[in-house]
Amino acid sequence: MINELKSVPEPTLRRLPVYLHYLKDIYKAGKSEVSTTNIAGELKLDPTQVRKDLAYTGIAGKPKVGYDVEVLISTIEDFLNWNNLTDAFLVGVGNLGMAILGYNGFKKYGLNIIAAFDNDPAKIGREIHNVPVLPIEKLSDLIKRMHIHIGILTVPATEAQKITALMIQGGIEAIWNFAPASLKVPEEIVVENAGFTTSLAVLTRKLAEKLK
Amino acid sequence: MINELKSVPEPTLRRLPVYLHYLKDIYKAGKSEVSTTNIAGELKLDPTQVRKDLAYTGIAGKPKVGYDVEVLISTIEDFLNWNNLTDAFLVGVGNLGMAILGYNGFKKYGLNIIAAFDNDPAKIGREIHNVPVLPIEKLSDLIKRMHIHIGILTVPATEAQKITALMIQGGIEAIWNFAPASLKVPEEIVVENAGFTTSLAVLTRKLAEKLK
DNA sequence: TAGATTGTTAATCGATTAACAATC
């Protein structure tokens, strides 16, 4: 089992980027070492939890001192594979799709969107923020030919399953799903649901609870 | 403790919108009754879990039959307070902010964005998708005067804490935070982090684990 | 050295899953 990457609890995965942002902040502010006591205090978490999370990345700290901020940053980035650019396709050039294409920052997170797809003739052939928009018909074939692993799904819910099928047909490995719909996929396909409504449900219910 | 709303586990809150989308699908398809066995099978969850989740909303099912789809839909919507429109302000009219303003569908989730704020003179005074863009300077005061409860934060990470402070100064109750940054807020403020990077971390790591 | 911190094992807590009586 040599090259096997250990499966990490999802709560841990969700906290790692939070640490990362904080670490980058204090690094910019000139701090070169940091303790889990420190991180936990700032982010309102348990220090032991922070230590356990960091342990997953394989980094070692120094008793009494803490962790080297710069090393810690790049260790987390390596762990999330954010130091390697991975090519991705985006499908659905609507409001959200365009916003994602326009946000230049995904390269910092290892994501390189190299083409977008839509079925609107007015959009096909154009470039949005330097990314060409191609017809849906070419999706499957290009995924296959270019060995694309990540598909970003920003189509309306009604189209989501259809496009998913095309992606899978092409051999996609992972789908970042922004549509408010549950995708049916074979077990081996990684799906991460990033639809806004889940998050909004938490917000609106907590607010309702708060306001009695 | 009469009017006290019971605090619901967050995992349950996150599943409720998933049920809701599925229920709307089958309702459109003409189904009027549904069992938890059915829902769970379709969404790859445990039937007992679905029953427990639904129990939080207070709905009652019929042994042997299941639940009335139409009633179930509106019960979940009520539970999340999605049947009442709540006014909200959005701050940060960049790519993402504009996409959110352009997405007409939030009214279905009880969210009514009535004004946007930015510090770019080129944007101030315009209307984006019928929502007026106002200067940041007016944010605190208008939150207070209009009794706004929800603030949507779509500014760059560097500005996030500053704008948060202004929102709190105005008396905001809940912040929907799309910036990749941890906000420091008093305990009583509801913050829901919807930044993309958390979700992306899960995707990229799982993909890395899968591809060995 | 003394004291703060790491790294790890044990205890606790909460959510998921299993079991099953009640029901229509």
Place this chain on the structure above:
DNA sequence: TAGATTGTTAATCGATTAACAATC
């Protein structure tokens, strides 16, 4: 009625938190 399903209690599982020896 028989059989599927609800609603709930008990068992299990996994994540969080507490405790503490090792370390620099």
